[in-house]
Amino acid sequence: MxxxxxxxxxxxxxxxxxxxxxxxxxxxxxxxxxxxxxxxxxxxxxxxxxxxxxxxxxxxxxxxxxxxxxxxxxxxxxxxxxxxxxxxxxxxxxxxxxxxxxxxxxxxxxxxxxxxxxxxxAPDTVLGTGTQTARAAIDAYLIGRPVAASAVMVTPGHERWHPHPDFYYAPGGGPLFDMGPYYITALVHLLGPVRAVSGAASRLRTERVIGSGPRRGQRIPVRVDTHVTGVLEHANGALSTITTSFDGVATTAAPIEVHGEAGTLAVPDPNNFDGEVRRCALGDSEWRVVEPGAGYAGGSRGIGLLDLVQADSQRPPRAGGEVALHVLDTMTALLRAAAEGRRIELTTTVDRPMPVPLTATQDWTASGH
Structure with missing residues (x-):
């Protein structure tokens, strides 16, 4: 080695x-x-x-x-x-x-x-068995041709637990920039690049109160929108809806669902590496678990860096900068679309990163491949 x-x-x-x-x-x-x-x-x-x-x-x-x-x-x-x-x-x-x-x-x-x-x-969470198993199911046409997806993240805000949450409410923060990269990166792995976006956004209040640590009770300004929703038009024709919020309390929605002509996949939280992938096939009344079939098993943060240093001219990094740039383009365009009330076409595109074959924990922890 x-x-x-x-x-x-x-x-x-x-x-x-x-x-x-x-x-x-x-x-x-x-x-x-x-x-x-x-x-x-x-x-x-x-x-x-x-x-x-x-x-x-x-x-x-x-x-x-x-x-x-x-x-x-x-x-x-x-x-x-x-x-x-x-x-x-x-x-x-x-x-x-x-x-x-x-x-x-x-x-x-x-x-x-x-x-x-x-x-x-980052995020490299999408290289785990959760997102990668869902991707493998889509690529194997277990739900037929994908036509749409939804991505939902709702929390009351990080100031409740983070002792220094200021940056979450400054430019570069907010629910879209904080949590959106997990969901949009997962959608790129699942459905491919985005070609255009439209959306809307709001801001519930202008201040937040720190709820823990030495600054508990201190008020901090809110300088970004704290509820963002949008529609992502993928290059393959699929439409994704996304909601990211620091203004709600909770949700029963699956973190991500992908709908196809022959079924629907429920995809686990892309903020985690693993989780249960479930499928409901056309004509079936039950959701059935899709056994893990791809991804780094037992993954943890840092796998993306390991993947980067092991990449070569034949295989670009799966958590590479080009993907991150496209996700950044998607997020900034969505915020512009919300502010200007119009559909915006993206200026970047990217190939779907190479899939991750099912890799046992002892294999990636021993080699980094």
């Missing part, structure tokens, strides 16, 4: 623990460097990650042993850090979204291509 691929992590907030749990002991990679705006935090994390050294962001970007930068900063910082890493000759894997604006996203992809480095981006 050769020497492990060396990774530097920037941003050690809440999500970093999930990535480090997957990557810290994986034989395909080695966490070499850790950086955070809070130096004490990076020192604390480095103390429990074997072989990792805490350092400044500047030193990490210049470190000759760092081959890929795992960018776990807040959305507003994604573009600046990714571009700095690319300019330093590093590959980049970014927590979603790729960037806050489409222009920033394009710049990341274009500059990486010029520099000869790779870009990957």
């Amino acid at each position: 050769g020497d492990p691929h060396r990774v530097g992590v920037v941003g050690l907030g809440v999500i970093s623990a999930a990535y480090l749990e997957t990557l810290a002991d994986h034989p395909a990679v080695r966490i070499t460097a850790l950086a955070d705006l809070d130096a004490s935090r990076s020192a604390t994390v480095a103390a429990v990650v074997p072989g990792a050294e805490a350092m400044s962001v500047e030193r990490l970007l210049a470190h000759p042993d760092v081959q890929t930068v795992l960018n776990l900063t807040t959305p507003a910082a994604h573009a600046d850090l990714s571009l700095a890493a690319i300019d330093a000759g590093k590959n980049v894997y970014v927590e979603k979204p790729l960037a806050v604006t489409l222009a920033e996203g394009r710049t990341i992809i274009e500059r990486a291509a010029s520099a000869g480095v790779r870009v990957g981006c």
Whole structure:
């Protein structure tokens, strides 16, 4: 297998623990460097990650042993850090979204291509057995020709549990930019690229109250729409409806349903790697479980980075930057469509990423393939 691929992590907030749990002991990679705006935090994390050294962001970007930068900063910082890493000759894997604006996203992809480095981006949850089994069922025509899909995410807002939720209500946040990447990326894997969107959006209130942690009771401004709904026109003719909300309480709707001429699939939460896929065939009154038949079994965050470092000229990264750029285009176009009250055609497209064959947990944890 050769020497492990060396990774530097920037941003050690809440999500970093999930990535480090997957990557810290994986034989395909080695966490070499850790950086955070809070130096004490990076020192604390480095103390429990074997072989990792805490350092400044500047030193990490210049470190000759760092081959890929795992960018776990807040959305507003994604573009600046990714571009700095690319300019330093590093590959980049970014927590979603790729960037806050489409222009920033394009710049990341274009500059990486010029520099000869790779870009990957979350979510990689769609590489698990949940979404991948549903995709395999669609590709096997178990529901016939797909004609439509629905995607629904409703919560009362992250300020109820997150101690520092400010960025969820700033540009680059909101329910669409926060959770939409999971659902739209899954829809791209299931049905292919989007060609046009239309939609509407609203904002329930102008302030939110932090519900936990040292800032409990503090009010923060809401600068983005907190309920977004839209229609995605896929290039294959299928129509997806999507609802993302921080203004509701709960929903009984399946996270994703795909409707075909010969049946319907209920697809599990794309924020998770696994989950039960169910099918109701035309003429059948019961939903039946589709046994896992594709995807990384027992997946966890960081698989997308492993997939990136193992990709080659014959197989592009499945959680690649081009997919993330198309998802960003879809989201920004949907918000524009809502604001302007019109249908908007996208300026990007992308091939459906290659499917993931069913890969047992011991196989991907041992090799990263």
